[in-house]
Amino acid sequence: xxxxxxxxxxxxxxxxxxxxxxxxxxxxxxxxxxxxxxxxxxxxxxxxxxxxxxxxxxxxxxxxxxxxxxxxxxxxxxxxxxxxxxxxxxx
Amino acid sequence: xxxxxxxxxxxxxxxxxxxxxxxxxxxxxxxxxxxxxxxxxxxxxxxxxxxxxxxxxxxxxxxxxxxxxxxxxxxxxxxxxxxxxxxxxxxxxxxxxxxxxxxxxxxxxxxxxxxxxxxxxxxxxxxxxxxxxxxxxxxxxxxxxxxxxxxxxxxxxxxxxxxxxxxxxxxxxxxxxxxxxxxxxxxxxxxxxxxxxxxxxxxxxxxxxxxxxxxxxxxxxxxxxxxxxxxxxxxxxxxxxxxxxxxxxxxxxxxxxxxxxxxx
Numbered sequence: 001x002x003x004x005x006x007x008x009x010x011x012x013x014x015x016x017x018x019x020x021x022x023x024x025x026x027x028x029x030x031x032x033x034x035x036x037x038x039x040x041x042x043x044x045x046x047x048x049x050x051x052x053x054x055x056x057x058x059x060x061x062x063x064x065x066x067x068x069x070x071x072x073x074x075x076x077x078x079x080x081x082x083x084x085x086x087x088x089x090x091x
Numbered sequence: 092x093x094x095x096x097x098x099x100x101x102x103x104x105x106x107x108x109x110x111x112x113x114x115x116x117x118x119x120x121x122x123x124x125x126x127x128x129x130x131x132x133x134x135x136x137x138x139x140x141x142x143x144x145x146x147x148x149x150x151x152x153x154x155x156x157x158x159x160x161x162x163x164x165x166x167x168x169x170x171x172x173x174x175x176x177x178x179x180x181x182x183x184x185x186x187x188x189x190x191x192x193x194x195x196x197x198x199x200x201x202x203x204x205x206x207x208x209x210x211x212x213x214x215x216x217x218x219x220x221x222x223x224x225x226x227x228x229x230x231x232x233x234x235x236x237x238x239x240x241x242x243x244x245x246x247x248x249x250x251x252x253x254x255x256x257x258x259x260x261x262x263x264x265x266x267x268x269x270x271x272x273x274x275x276x277x278x279x280x281x282x283x284x285x286x287x288x289x290x291x292x293x294x295x296x297x298x299x300x301x302x303x304x305x306x307x308x309x310x311x312x313x314x315x316x317x318x319x320x321x322x323x324x325x326x327x328x329x330x331x332x333x334x335x336x337x338x339x340x341x342x343x344x345x346x347x348x349x350x351x352x353x354x355x
Contacts, residue, residue, distance in 0.1 A: 015274045023237045023276075023284060027244050 028072045029065055036089040039063050046076055093124070094206040095197045096328065097226035099250075103243030105212030105234045106263040109299060109308075111210040112140040113229075113318065116308040116327035119174035121204040126165065128177045128197070130222035131212035134185055135179035141168065142306020143176050152180035155192045161199055170311065175204070185217045190224035197225025206328075215249060223250065229258040230290060230328075235265055235276040244285055257292035261324060266295045267338040290322035293317050294338050 043063045050056065060079035065072055097303070101287045111127060119125040129137040138144040149164035154177070161177075168174035175199070180187060194307075200207045202305065211222035223229065229250050233243040250258045262281055269275035280293055296317035302309040309318035316336070323333045 010253070016276050016280070017273070019237050019276050019281050020284075023240055026241050027284065030241065030245060031248070051321075 005034055032065060032072055039065075042074065043076075044080070050078070053084055056080070057081060093201045093203075093205040093207060093224045094228065095201055095209060096228045096230055097130075097209040097211055097223050097247055098230050098232060099219065099222060100213065100232040100239070101200070101215060101246040102239045103235075105232050105239050105309065106293070107213075107232050108136050108140055109303070110230070110232050110261055110293075110300065110321070111137060111208050111264065111309045113308045113321035114325050115206075115208050116141075116168075116171060117268050117310040117322045118206050118208075118328065119168070120310065121325060121329065122173065123329070124173050124175075124203070126164035126175045126177060126200045126204040126207045128200070128207060129179035130209050131218065132179045132221075134212065135181050137210050138166075138176060138178045139306060140303060141176060141308065143168065143178075144306070145225045147178045150178045150180040152183050152187045152194070153186050155196060161196070170199045170307075185221065188221050190220050191222040193221045195214045195225075215245065217256045219246075219249075222225055223253060223255070226255075229255045230260045230261055231258050231287070232263055233281065233285075234263050235270075235281060240276070240281055240284060247285060247287055258289060259288045260285060260346075261293060262289070262293045263293045265292055265338065271339060288329070289335075290327050291320055292335060292338065293320040293324075294336075 004028050031047065043061055047056070047058060049060065057079040062076075063075040066075045098107050098114070100107050108129075108131075115125050115127040127137060128151065130151070131133050131137075135150075138147060143166050143177065146166050151160040151164065153159045154161050154164045165175040165177055168176070171326045177200065199208055207225075209222050209226055210284070212218035231243050231246055247258055256290065256352070260282070262278055265278070266275055270277045282289055294316050296309065296315055298309045298312055298315035299317050302315070302318075308321075309315040310321045312318050316338075320336055323336065326333045
C-alpha cells in the first residue's frame with residue numbers, strides 16, 4: 001500500500017512544479033517591465049558601446065532576461081570576430 | 092460611515108462576481124448593512140448571481156447621469172433585507188462613468204451602509220480604474236493557475252501604485268485532491284509568489300454551479316463548503332480571527348486520507 005501510493009504520487013508529481021517555475025519566470029519579466037522594444041534598446045546600447053573595441057557579428061547578437069537563482073539576469077550573447085587594433089590596454 | 096472594498100482580479104472568469112455576491116450575502120447575514128455595486132458596465136452579471144435580474148429599474152449610469160436618485164436604483168434583496176444591489180448598466184460601456192463620479196457615488200453609499208462591495212470588471216483599463224476609484228480596501232481574487240496568478244500580480248502592482256497598501260488575496264477554486272497529488276499549486280506556492288496577505292481559500296464546489304443556476308448565493312446553503320469558506324472570509328473582513336478551513340482533510344478523498352494515515 002505504501003509503495004503503491006508513493007508510486008502514484010511520483011508518477012503524477014511535477015505539473016505543479018512546472019506551473020510554479022513558469023510563473024516565476026513570467027513574473028520576473030513582468031515585474032522588470034521588460035518588453036521587446038526595451039530589449040532592442042539594450043541591444044543597440046551594447047553595440048554602440050562595444051563597437052570601438054570589438055568587431056562583432058551584429059546579426060547574431062541576442063539579448064534576453066533570464067532567471068538566475070532568485071534574481072533576474074540580463075544575458076547578452078555577442079558573436080565576436082576579433083578585437084579591434086589599438087583597443088587594448090597597452091595601446 | 093462604512094467602508095468600501097473593491098473585489099478585483101485582472102483575469103476574467105476567476106470568480107470575482109461569485110465572490111462579491113457571496114461575501115455580500117454573508118456580510119448582510121451577519122447583520123451589516125451591505126451595498127453591492129456592479130462596476131462591470133456593459134457586462135452586468137451580479138444581478139443574475141443574486142437572482143435580482145428581474146427587479147432592475149434604474150442602474151448605476153442612471154444615478155451618475157442624474158436620471159434617478161441613488162435610493163431609487165438600489166434593489167433590496169428579499170432573502171436578506173440588509174443587502175442591496177446597485178446594478179450596472181447593460182446597454183452602455185465603461186466610458187459612461189468616470190473615476191471621479193464613482194468616487195462620489197461610493198462616498199454617498201458609505202454614508203448609509205456599513206460595507207460597500209464593488210465588483211470590478213476584468214482587465215486593467217478604465218473599468219478597473221472606475222471600480223477602484225472609490226474603494227478604501229481591495230480584495231484580489233485568483234485561482235491556482237499560472238495565468239490567473241500572473242494577472243493577480245499585475246493587479247497587485249497597480250493597486251499598490253494607487254496607494255492600496257494592503258490588498259488581500261482570495262484563492263478560489265482550489266481542488267484539494269489535485270493539490271495532494273502535486274498537480275495544482277497550493278496556497279503557500281501562491282502566497283510566496285504574490286507576497287500579500289491571504290483572506291480566504293475557497294474550494295471548487297459543485298454547489299456554486301447549482302447556486303448560480305438558481306440565483307441563490309452558496310452562503311445560503313449550509314452544506315456548501317465554498318459557502319462556508321465565504322462566510323469565514325466575511326468574518327475576516329469584519330476583523331474577526333477565523334481559522335482557515337482544513338480543505339485537505341475536508342475534501343481530500345480516500346487517497347488523501349490514506350496518505351495522511353500512512354504519513355505520506
